[in-house]
Amino acid sequence: MVMAKDNLPELKRRNRTMSVADVLAGVLDPVLKKRGFASRDIIAHWSVMAPKPYDEVAIPDKLSWPRGERSAEGAMLVLRCVPGHALAISHEGDKIAAAINLYFGFVLVGSVRLSAEAFTPGSSKKDEVPFQPSQSVKAKVGAQVAEIENDDLREALRTLGHALSSRSEQKGG
Numbered sequence: 001m002v003m004a005k006d007n008l009p010e011l012k013r014r015n016r017t018m019s020v021a022d023v024l025a026g027v028l029d030p031v032l033k034k035r036g037f038a039s040r041d042i043i044a045h046w047s048v049m050a051p052k053p054y055d056e057v058a059i060p061d062k063l064s065w066p067r068g069e070r071s072a073e074g075a076m077l078v079l080r081c082v083p084g085h086a087l088a089i090s091h092e093g094d095k096i097a098a099a100i101n102l103y104f105g106f107v108l109v110g111s112v113r114l115s116a117e118a119f120t121p122g123s124s125k126k127d128e129v130p131f132q133p134s135q136s137v138k139a140k141v142g143a144q145v146a147e148i149e150n151d152d153l154r155e156a157l158r159t160l161g162h163a164l165s166s167r168s169e170q171k172g173g
Helices: 020-034 086-091 093-104 135-145 151-170
Strands: 058-064 075-081 109-114
Touching (some): 075 086
Parallel strands (some): 075 109
């Protein structure tokens, strides 16, 4: 299907910087709504609201409300979990639901169920190798901050200089 140029929506220009989360909100929200989430809060703040160790071994997959209106009993939260933790999560479902409801201040989750799909934690984490500036960068930054009398300020500016040099070296400049 080819859309005519006249049918394209006009994009509103914003003369300000925007975070990636704000830009992606329009793309993610319809997908999350299909999964039963009214907002990104339960996913974005999962590590804060879920009790330990479930914040690291499980992730929300879907929120299913009973047919009809939203009831006072809350929705069923479907979690994806790391294999080997399913039994513990199935037994601790009430504890997880209570922690989520406490976070929100109202009954959002009435029960917790497990998804058949497994969760692999850390798949999005990258191992960061700390940047080690070259001797020439150390000498250049050291010379620029040498005259600063305050030790804490001098060290902070030295760290900033090394970080900025790492960014410019990674970009190829």
